[in-house]
Amino acid sequence: MEILRTITYQQNNGSKMCEQALGRVCDGSRRWKLPADGEQPVQPHTCTGSTAEVSRIITDPGTGKRYCRGKVLGKGGFAKCYEMTDLTTNKIYAAKIIPHSRVSKPHQREKIDKEIELHRTLNHRHVVQFYHYFEDKENIYILLEYCSRRSMAHILKTRKVLTDPEVRYYLKQIVSGLKYLHEQEILHRDLKLGNFFINESMELKVGDFGLAARLEPMEQRRRTICGTPNYLSPEVLNKQGHGCESDVWALGCVMYTMLLGRPPFETTNLKETYRCIREARYTLPSSLMSSAKHLIASMLSRNPEDRPSLDEIMQHDFITQGFTPERLPSSCCHTAPDFHLSSPAKSFFKKAAAALFGGKKEKAKYLDNHNKLAKEDEEIYKLRQDLKKTSISQQHPRADEVS
Structure with a gap:
């Protein structure tokens, strides 16, 4: 869903907007302002706080469109993600900005090109929308759907645990987006709370396709170990290849984490974590509903063939027999909801x-x-x-x- 915001100053056209921008400060909060008394004016064309300078005002060489770079939303291996506002339409994007210096080797650039190739073809309500990409001499810019409520990782950091109805609400949306990806023969390969983004309307979007890959036949599957350690499946650790079942395993880890506030295989050291994963050894507290325990256990089956399909997950008692809200209030980002009617x-x-x-x-x-x-x-x-x-x-x- 597109999130539109208004920059709080009056302009008649994009050209005039850009001209005035050069004399003002874009402070990352979607407002243009003059420096306060005693402050040094910030140069609007550079950002001095990073090793690779990123312009405040960015021009797409292909279209001539100008954008204002705002605050940092997140950081990744090669890139930083910023709020970025189209100065003509005032539309806000999440812009993944990758310095050319960080992808100077052929295999690094190939990784970025592959991510763009996969993501730009996708169009689904529960997948982060890809809008546009362009390059200048310094950087590659990927413009994505802006999700103002950030990610599930931020919500869980504040909330610690989620209620059963919330978990159902989010799981249904994750499964919907993931089923679409698998139908397009795309494996995500890095499902985790930090890659589930929440928009203004509290809708979940699956994002970050940096590790995504095309689904291959068993004999041609990549044996590379990639992903986030706590969410890796036994077959990936054993270099047997990554299939749809590996995404289902990660989904089981996600469900466990939402309900209990910690990943199922988290330990004090990585070696022990990997041992627990290979053995599918974890604990299910008695406080969990029996249907929740059963669904988690099925998704975390050691044998990939024993894990449920996405359709089977949607038909499980935990999903079908419990209350699922149609919508969630934004207060759920920081406070447990009260679903009880007066x-x-x-x-x-x-x-x-x-x-x-x-x-x-x-x-x-x-x-x-x-x-x-x-x-x-x-x-x-x-x-x-x-x-x-x-x-x-x-x-x-x-x-x-x-x-």
């Missing part, structure tokens, strides 16, 4: 359902007999969905019947 709301939905569908006593009795709050909330969620579907075709109940 008593007046619960009363309303009970009465409205009875008025629409009949059997008021039976339905009320059925709901009242649910002792566990989670079960009751699931039923209310279903009633809400039924109300939406039937509100057009059925007559609204009288006010005295639902109040």
Whole structure:
């Protein structure tokens, strides 16, 4: 989803905008401002805080478009990611900026070209959108969808653990994006919390295709060990090649981490971590729901052939039998959500359902007999969905019947 923001100053056209930019400071917060009293004016055309200088005002040599580089969003092996604003449209991108000096060797440049080739063909709601790339004498610029809520890693760092409904919400979106990638015969090979980005609407996007590769037949699969240590699968460590099942393993590690706040195979040293991975040795606390434990255990099966497919994951009891919110509030980035409807709301939905569908006593009795709050909330969620579907075709109940 495109996130549009407005730079807070008045301009009539892009040309004038760029001219005035040369006399002002782009401070990375999407606002143009003059230096405060006593401050040294910052030169708008350079960034002096990095080994490879990156211009504040960047021009695409091919199109003539100008962009303002903002704050750093993240760092990778070859690149830094910045906010970057199109000075004509005010549209914000996440710009991956790679200095030519960092990819001077042929195999390094080939890696970047391959990432661009794979990513630019993708178009899915739960995959970070690729928009454009260009080069100048100093850098390569890859313009991607801007996700203002950053990544799942940032959310979990603040929250420590997530609730079951949140995990279902995010898992469904990850599986949706991952299924699309696999249908395009693309393996991600680096699924982890830091590569799941959250946009303004709290939608998850799978991103960072720096290690992605085309799916190959078993005998032609790459034997290279690549990825993030805590999320590597046994077959990758044993140099047996990376397949769709390896992405499913990483997804199991992701689910475990979201629920418990730590990766399943994390130890004090890498050698021990790899030993635990090869043996598929980890602990499942009794505090987890049985369905959650079963799903994690299936995804973390030592034998790749024993792991569930993405469709099977979506049909698992953990996904289908529990409450999943349609949307999450942005407060979920820092505070656990409260999914429990207030008593007046619960009363309303009970009465409205009875008025629409009949059997008021039976339905009320059925709901009242649910002792566990989670079960009751699931039923209310279903009633809400039924109300939406039937509100057009059925007559609204009288006010005295639902109040």
